[in-house]
Amino acid sequence: MTRHLTRRQLLERAALGGAALTLPGFLAACGGDETTAAGTTATGGGEQTLASRLRFANWQLYIDVDEKTKKRPTLDQFTKETGVSVDYFEEINSNDEYFGKIQGPLSRGQSIDRDIIVLTDNSRYPGLMVEEGWVEQLDKDAIPNIANLVDALQSPPFDPDRTYSLPWQSGMTGIAYNAKLSPTPITSVEQLLEDPKLKGKMTLLSEMADTLGVVMKANGDDPAVVTDETFTRAIDRVKAAVDSGQVRQFTGNDYSGPLSKGDLVAALSWSGDVVQLQADNANLKWGIPKDGGMIWTDNMLIPTGGDVFTASTYMNFVYDPKVAAQIAAYVNYVTPVNGAKEELAKTDPDTAANPLIFPDDETLSRVSGFDSKALNNQDYIEQWQTLLGA
Amino acid sequence: MKRVRGRVLDVYAILAIGYMLLPIAVVFLFSFNDPAGRFNYVWQSFTFDNWVNWDAVPGLRDALETSLVIAVLASLTATALGTLIALALVRHQFRGRAPINFLIFLPMAAPEIVLGASLLTLFLNQTLLDLGFWTIFIAHVMFCISFVVVTVRARLVDFDRHLEEAAADLGATGLETFRLVTLPLLWPAILAGGLLAFAISVDDFVITYFNSGSEITFPVFVWGQAARGVPPQVNVIGSAIFLIAVGIMLVSVIVQTRRRKESSA
Amino acid sequence: MTFFHRHRWLAPWGLLTPGMTWLVIFFVVPLGFLAYQSLQSGIFPSYEFTWEFSNYREALSDNREQLVRSFWYAGIATVLALAFSYPLAYWIAFRAGKWKNVFLVLVVAPFFVTYLIRTIAWQTILSDDGTVVGVLRTVGLLADDGRLLATSTAVVAGITYNYLPFAILPIYVSLEQIDRRLVEAAEDLYASPRRAFLRVTLPLSLPGVFAATVLTFIPSAGDFINAELLGGPNQAMIGNVIQSKFLALIDYPSAAALSFVLMAIIVVMIAIYARIVGSERLG
Numbered sequence: 001m002t003r004h005l006t007r008r009q010l011l012e013r014a015a016l017g018g019a020a021l022t023l024p025g026f027l028a029a030c031g032g033d034e035t036t037a038a039g040t041t042a043t044g045g046g047e048q049t050l051a052s053r054l055r056f057a058n059w060q061l062y063i064d065v066d067e068k069t070k071k072r073p074t075l076d077q078f079t080k081e082t083g084v085s086v087d088y089f090e091e092i093n094s095n096d097e098y099f100g101k102i103q104g105p106l107s108r109g110q111s112i113d114r115d116i117i118v119l120t121d122n123s124r125y126p127g128l129m130v131e132e133g134w135v136e137q138l139d140k141d142a143i144p145n146i147a148n149l150v151d152a153l154q155s156p157p158f159d160p161d162r163t164y165s166l167p168w169q170s171g172m173t174g175i176a177y178n179a180k181l182s183p184t185p186i187t188s189v190e191q192l193l194e195d196p197k198l199k200g201k202m203t204l205l206s207e208m209a210d211t212l213g214v215v216m217k218a219n220g221d222d223p224a225v226v227t228d229e230t231f232t233r234a235i236d237r238v239k240a241a242v243d244s245g246q247v248r249q250f251t252g253n254d255y256s257g258p259l260s261k262g263d264l265v266a267a268l269s270w271s272g273d274v275v276q277l278q279a280d281n282a283n284l285k286w287g288i289p290k291d292g293g294m295i296w297t298d299n300m301l302i303p304t305g306g307d308v309f310t311a312s313t314y315m316n317f318v319y320d321p322k323v324a325a326q327i328a329a330y331v332n333y334v335t336p337v338n339g340a341k342e343e344l345a346k347t348d349p350d351t352a353a354n355p356l357i358f359p360d361d362e363t364l365s366r367v368s369g370f371d372s373k374a375l376n377n378q379d380y381i382e383q384w385q386t387l388l389g390a
Numbered sequence: 391m392k393r394v395r396g397r398v399l400d401v402y403a404i405l406a407i408g409y410m411l412l413p414i415a416v417v418f419l420f421s422f423n424d425p426a427g428r429f430n431y432v433w434q435s436f437t438f439d440n441w442v443n444w445d446a447v448p449g450l451r452d453a454l455e456t457s458l459v460i461a462v463l464a465s466l467t468a469t470a471l472g473t474l475i476a477l478a479l480v481r482h483q484f485r486g487r488a489p490i491n492f493l494i495f496l497p498m499a500a501p502e503i504v505l506g507a508s509l510l511t512l513f514l515n516q517t518l519l520d521l522g523f524w525t526i527f528i529a530h531v532m533f534c535i536s537f538v539v540v541t542v543r544a545r546l547v548d549f550d551r552h553l554e555e556a557a558a559d560l561g562a563t564g565l566e567t568f569r570l571v572t573l574p575l576l577w578p579a580i581l582a583g584g585l586l587a588f589a590i591s592v593d594d595f596v597i598t599y600f601n602s603g604s605e606i607t608f609p610v611f612v613w614g615q616a617a618r619g620v621p622p623q624v625n626v627i628g629s630a631i632f633l634i635a636v637g638i639m640l641v642s643v644i645v646q647t648r649r650r651k652e653s654s655a
Numbered sequence: 656m657t658f659f660h661r662h663r664w665l666a667p668w669g670l671l672t673p674g675m676t677w678l679v680i681f682f683v684v685p686l687g688f689l690a691y692q693s694l695q696s697g698i699f700p701s702y703e704f705t706w707e708f709s710n711y712r713e714a715l716s717d718n719r720e721q722l723v724r725s726f727w728y729a730g731i732a733t734v735l736a737l738a739f740s741y742p743l744a745y746w747i748a749f750r751a752g753k754w755k756n757v758f759l760v761l762v763v764a765p766f767f768v769t770y771l772i773r774t775i776a777w778q779t780i781l782s783d784d785g786t787v788v789g790v791l792r793t794v795g796l797l798a799d800d801g802r803l804l805a806t807s808t809a810v811v812a813g814i815t816y817n818y819l820p821f822a823i824l825p826i827y828v829s830l831e832q833i834d835r836r837l838v839e840a841a842e843d844l845y846a847s848p849r850r851a852f853l854r855v856t857l858p859l860s861l862p863g864v865f866a867a868t869v870l871t872f873i874p875s876a877g878d879f880i881n882a883e884l885l886g887g888p889n890q891a892m893i894g895n896v897i898q899s900k901f902l903a904l905i906d907y908p909s910a911a912a913l914s915f916v917l918m919a920i921i922v923v924m925i926a927i928y929a930r931i932v933g934s935e936r937l938g
Binding site for chain 2: 666667668670671673674675677678679681682683684685686688689692739742743745746747750753754756757758759760761762763764765766767768769770771772773775776777779780816819820821824825827828829831832833834848859862863865866869870873874876877879893894897898901902907910911914917918921922925
């Protein structure tokens with residue numbers, strides 16, 4: 001059973017961002033709440049219908065949850081406003097594993113029964129999905145709130161015109177260190193890789209874009225434009241640190257345990273995690289490396305077979321600063337929506353003031369993304385994987 | 391001398407069991423932790439809250455139910471199929487034994503990720519079944535059979551056939567002999583195989599992940615949580631499964647002992 | 656039943672069919688597809704079938720280090736597991752009396768608790784500031800700044816622990832059915848308890864030991880999680896390589912070829928082992 005909403009009604013219910021009233025939509029709406037014939041998801045003017053369910057696959061703990069009622073307030077709000085119920089699947093726990101799982105059906109042209117999935121752009125997979133044509137184009141007409149997207153994320157290398165994707169949350173890669181175990185602050189990649197006091201007590205990230213990105217910056221190179229030379233320089237430097245025993249391990253976010261317990265003095269790490277770890281160990285400090293850090297973004301994509309209009313409608317919903325603020329308050333990563341900070345400051349000034357969750361422009365200017373072509377360079381990936389041991 | 395040896399063995403057994411339970415003790419301990427943030431690595435303070443609100447984490451309960459149901463079904467099926475195969479292999483001479491042996495070993499040797507991915511390819515190329523509960527079930531039975539076969543076989547090899555012959559001599563039919571003599575004597579091995587299959591099934595991540603579609607089992611749920619912090623409720627569930635399993639066995643032994651006392655009184 | 660008596664040759668096939676059918680459809684067929692893929696070449700997602708046997712050659716030559724390391728770790732883990740499990744299985748079989756099943760469940764039930772939280776618990780136990788490391792440092796087994804985590808020791812210990820039930824259960828199963836009277840008879844004939852054990856109990860338990868070896872060694876060789884969580888770059892095993900080829904490199908032909916290489920080596924090793932132990936006894 002499909003519930004129908006005319007586009008005008010929908011846009012009226014959308015918050016900020018300027019609801020554009022289209023003449024056909026206006027005329028159609030004049031008749032009141034009507035049921036149109038089974039609509040298609042054609043883009044452009046005219047009637048569009050929402051599906052009855054939105055199937056949204058995301059990472060764990062990446063959306064607001066009311067711990068008492070176990071419900072997800074913003075999703076319920078979306079259902080209330082649009083009549084679309086949300087099937088929320090917390091089934092993504094790693095980009096490469098999830099891709100390995102969905103590439104089977106997608107490469108056969110089958111749908112994966114999802115309208116929105118979320119992949120990180122410091123991995124090769126969003127770019128690969130776009131390249132292979134396994135994603136649908138967004139219906140930008142249904143996303144007027146796209147105007148709220150922060151400037152820094154308007155034009156990512158893998159999707160320069162934001163045709164296929166919209167950020168969900170971002171995170172920054174920087175250096176976390178234990179101030180009690182290291183009274184000297186650890187603020188540079190150089191210290192991390194070469195300070196003998198840290199030997200065997202620090203970890204790097206197994207994600208190539210994160211680790212080589214910061215090392216390139218420390219080398220004075222730009223990770224947004226990778227050449228064979230800059231790559232070799234960076235990887236050799238890391239290799240030296242591995243061979244000397246400086247690097248204890250390459251981790252995903254499993255640096256968390258050892259870091260909070262004091263097994264590690266320093267770790268290349270992600271901003272959102274450290275916000276949480278600081279609650280357990282107040283000695284943990286996090287900062288962007290002296291020569292610059294990396295920023296990555298988890299992007300919403302519509303896989304083949306997903307309902308474009310419904311997915312786009314939802315995207316518009318979360319780009320409302322009020323909704324974005326609610327999500328940001330819980331998730332503690334960096335929101336891509338302008339105005340969310342101000343909204344949150346009204347109800348939760350402490351969180352709104354946290355520079356790890358709402359970095360200022362100065363901080364944002366010191367982080368950047370990794371060259372997306374290099375992410376898909378098989379030779380680079382092989383070299384990196386060999387370094388990791390495999 | 392025997393007494394000393396016996397004592398030494400007792401001490402060893404206690405230490406060994408202690409070693410095996412050590413991580414569980416830690417898991418159990420941390421299930422009572424009240425973490426300050428989202429990670430449960432550092433002890434903060436004691437609380438019963440996690441046990442009371444064990445399903446406060448959305449999705450936990452469903453994932454758990456799914457895992458338990460699949461594990462029970464899969465281990466029962468795999469145990470039945472595996473026991474039959476073991477019987478055939480040990481008791482009968484026939485051509486084709488060597489390839490069958492080979493085929494039994496191979497699933498254990500195959501890396502999980504390729505087993506999972508190639509099975510996924512099979513499921514994608516058919517239209518009878520959607521990826522979900524039943525594909526997970528099929529996968530679990532598939533990789534459990536071998537373990538059951540190897541376990542049951544270890545007992546069958548030295549099984550005293552005379553007992554079965556005696557039963558036949560006393561007029562029991564083949565089926566009766568099987569039911570009243572073979573099966574009860576084989577029972578510890580079948581139970582052991584079933585326990586192993588259950589443990590493997592309830593803990594499987596890689597193969598399940600590839601073949602589960604939208605269905606979320608407990609390990610898939612937990613591994614997903616790892617990226618943002620495993621909640622203490624997961625410790626609660628782990629500890630609870632452990633305690634319940636041991637508890638069930640304890641109760642059944644007590645009941646049996648009581649029954650024996652009554653029947654001999 | 657008389658049908659099977661008359662057509663005795665059918666009996667094994669009747670028993671085998673259900674299980675083997677399952678394995679053929681859901682294991683052999685996928686494996687066939689994997690074999691096909693192992694002879695492909697090209698870049699994801701457009702592979703082509705080109706009888707690319709070089710995939711196998713490369714699999715062997717490029718990953719020699721990890722292959723050797725994996726079998727070495729698996730071997731040590733298996734020996735440790737056997738040494739640990741045999742006395743424990745013996746105790747449960749011979750000394751636990753009516754509480755046998757309780758103890759059996761007690762040693763297997765830890766493995767109902769998810770792999771991940773067990774390993775996190777080990778990270779806590781083996782932590783640099785933990786009791787274990789502290790004791791080892793005091794005793795001198797570890798340097799003063801030595802650690803356990805991110806070393807081969809931790810990885811092997813992790814692997815051993817993880818497959819202990821696979822060792823305990825088969826050995827227990829074999830020991831439990833040994834007729835006590837045989838042992839008593841040996842002792843009545845003036846054998847010392849040690850001799851009785853070596854001449855009677857141990858040989859009768861060999862099928863269980865064989866099963867335990869196989870059930871422990873095989874999955875240990877292909878393990879990757881322990882190396883990932885408890886090890887560093889120098890502890891990577893062949894399982895990690897296969898994961899990497901499959902997920903990060905998206906090089907399915909290579910991953911497939913390497914998997915077959917791994918399986919082949921394992922099968923050969925087990926076959927040799929079975930021959931040594933005397934396979935007729937083992938069914």
